Amino acid sequence: MTGPDDVVLDALEPDDLDGHTIDELADYLDAGMQPPDASIDDSAACQNALAALVRLRRSSMGSLDAAAEHEAPADESWIGGVLANISLEARAGRDVPLRPVAPTERPVMTEGAIRSLVRTAGDVVPGVVIARCSLEGDVTELDAPVRVLVELAVRSGVPIHAVAEQVRSAVAGVLAEQTDLVVAAVDVRVRDLLHEQPDADRTPHHDDEEDRA
Amino acid sequence: MQHQPLADLDDAVLAGRSSDGDVRAFEVLIRRYTPLLRAYARRTLGSTDELDDVVQETFITAWNRLDALDDGARVKSWLMRILSRKCIDRIRARHVHDDVTELEVAAPDDGAPDRVAEARSREEAVETALAELPDAQRRCWVMKEVLEYRYEDIAAELDLPVSTVRGLLSRARKNMIRLMEAWR
Numbered sequence: 452m453t454g455p456d457d458v459v460l461d462a463l464e465p466d467d468l469d470g471h472t473i474d475e476l477a478d479y480l481d482a483g484m485q486p487p488d489a490s491i492d493d494s495a496a497c498q499n500a501l502a503a504l505v506r507l508r509r510s511s512m513g514s515l516d517a518a519a520e521h522e523a524p525a526d527e528s529w530i531g532g533v534l535a536n537i538s539l540e541a542r543a544g545r546d547v548p549l550r551p552v553a554p555t556e557r558p559v560m561t562e563g564a565i566r567s568l569v570r571t572a573g574d575v576v577p578g579v580v581i582a583r584c585s586l587e588g589d590v591t592e593l594d595a596p597v598r599v600l601v602e603l604a605v606r607s608g609v610p611i612h613a614v615a616e617q618v619r620s621a622v623a624g625v626l627a628e629q630t631d632l633v634v635a636a637v638d639v640r641v642r643d644l645l646h647e648q649p650d651a652d653r654t655p656h657h658d659d660e661e662d663r664a
Numbered sequence: 665m666q667h668q669p670l671a672d673l674d675d676a677v678l679a680g681r682s683s684d685g686d687v688r689a690f691e692v693l694i695r696r697y698t699p700l701l702r703a704y705a706r707r708t709l710g711s712t713d714e715l716d717d718v719v720q721e722t723f724i725t726a727w728n729r730l731d732a733l734d735d736g737a738r739v740k741s742w743l744m745r746i747l748s749r750k751c752i753d754r755i756r757a758r759h760v761h762d763d764v765t766e767l768e769v770a771a772p773d774d775g776a777p778d779r780v781a782e783a784r785s786r787e788e789a790v791e792t793a794l795a796e797l798p799d800a801q802r803r804c805w806v807m808k809e810v811l812e813y814r815y816e817d818i819a820a821e822l823d824l825p826v827s828t829v830r831g832l833l834s835r836a837r838k839n840m841i842r843l844m845e846a847w848r
Contacts, residue, residue: 463838473841474834503841510790510844511809517787518703525698533694533720534687537727542685563685570686580673583680604677643677 469494476500480508539563547590550631562586565630572625573601576617578609582642588635596635599626604643615639671695679736682727694723697740701747707794707806708751718754722747744811752803752821772796772839777846786847793843801836804829 463473471491479491480501491497544562551558566584573581582604588597601622605611619637626632670678670692681689701719709715725746733742776796783789794802807813807821815833819826 463841472834473837474830477833477837500841503844504837506786507790507840507844508809510786511794511805514787514790514794515700515703515707515810517785518707518791519700522699522702522706525695529716529720530691530694530698533723534691536720536724537687537690539685539687541728542683542730544685566684567686570681570684580670580677581681582677584684602680604673643674645673645677 463500468496468500471497473500473504477504480504545591547586547630547632548593550593560630562590565626565632568625568629569599569601569622572621573603573618576614576621578606579614579618580604580645581618586632590632593631594633597632598635599632599637601637601639602642603639604645605641606645611641615641674737675739676736679730679733679739683730683733683736690723690727693739693743697743700740701743704744704747704806704810705751707791708748708803709754714754718747718750721750725750741811748807748811749821755803771798771835772843776843780843781846783847789844789847790840793840793847796843797836797839801832801839804832805836805840808833 465472468476469490471494476491476497479488484492491501542563544566546559547562547565549558549560565586569584570581573579573584580603581601583600583602585600586597587600589595590597599622601618603615603618605614616639619639622639623634623637626634626637670681670689673689673692675693675696678689678693682693698719701722702715705715705718709718722743726743729746733739772793773796776793779796780789780792783792794805797805803822804818807818808815813821815826815829818824818833819829822829
């Protein structure tokens with residue numbers, strides 16, 4: 452009934468672990484078993500206990516993922532409720548002035564709205580998804596020069612230089628057309644490579660399909 | 665207007681876009697991690713009608729604090745840590761006697777090994793064994809082994825001395841090893 456692993460595991464006191472406590476062994480594991488301790492490394496009892504700790508750690512992690520699979524997918528109306536409760540202002544950033552048409556006007560556009568323009572312009576380029584966009588410089592000052600940094604994720608197999616150039620010109624175009632920013636440069640940085648996801652992860656995602664229309 | 669499908673994008677891209685104010689990207693993160701967060705909350709709070717609320721609060725706090733997330737690829741563990749704090753707050757609010765700091769010396773009851781032994785997988789066995797632990801031990805165990813907190817982090821979150829956390833984890837460790845023996 453007992454296998455070779457079972458010998459020490461029910462006995463977790465130092466007498467059973469060649470003088471070590473189970474907690475010392477857990478700390479040793481946490482430290483990546485460094486620096487090496489021969490009194491642990493050479494002890495069969497300690498090695499068995501360490502193996503049990505490793506199994507336990509792995510299955511503790513795995514058990515939450517397994518439990519998540521038993522949870523129902525997020526309810527649509529609940530998701531709607533969450534989204535209704537988040538504040539767009541929290542992510543709006545700075546107010547960026549537009550050139551007034553009349554002296555009494557003080558039109559502004561939020562940094563968040565400008566980032567949204569940039570995303571929409573860049574996402575149109577095939578094989579590219581905009582990961583982040585930041586405006587560097589004093590955007591709250593009309594006519595102050597601004598550098599635009601656009602970070603991209605590019606699907607594998609897409610020619611990087613060509614799409615980066617397309618994004619740069621699309622972004623520069625939309626900013627010239629719809630804002631009064633004085634754009635000193637649009638820097639494009641490819642940050643991620645997007646790999647095709649395994650099929651199992653794609654099939655249930657009908658929810659975003661409707662956004663494509 | 666043509667939109668890119670976002671559902672298959674990785675966490676780093678989605679977190680970046682969310683931080684820039686893209687609600688659609690954030691919605692994908694909500695869909696992706698709600699079951700995991702609910703499972704975590706259920707493990708910490710039990711099956712109560714608070715689960716929806718505490719997960720919702722987690723996402724709202726996360727949205728407001730996306731600037732503080734340095735590495736978008738770590739959004740999953742970051743969300744779990746936010747959730748963990750919210751769960752602890754709820755546990756504190758439930759009891760006049762602060763259950764978070766209660767020092768239990770209780771152990772799983774005699775029937776616990778049999779219940780663990782019935783599990784059909786190692787993961788299910790761990791889930792069952794965890795449920796048999798006294799609350800304070802389970803809480804520390806999950807923070808240590810699932811959230812990968814250090815002893816000092818757990819002590820700070822629970823407002824306990826590090827020595828107490830070590831003691832709780834020591835008991836949790838022995839209980840878990842013994843309970844899991846029943847399953848093998």
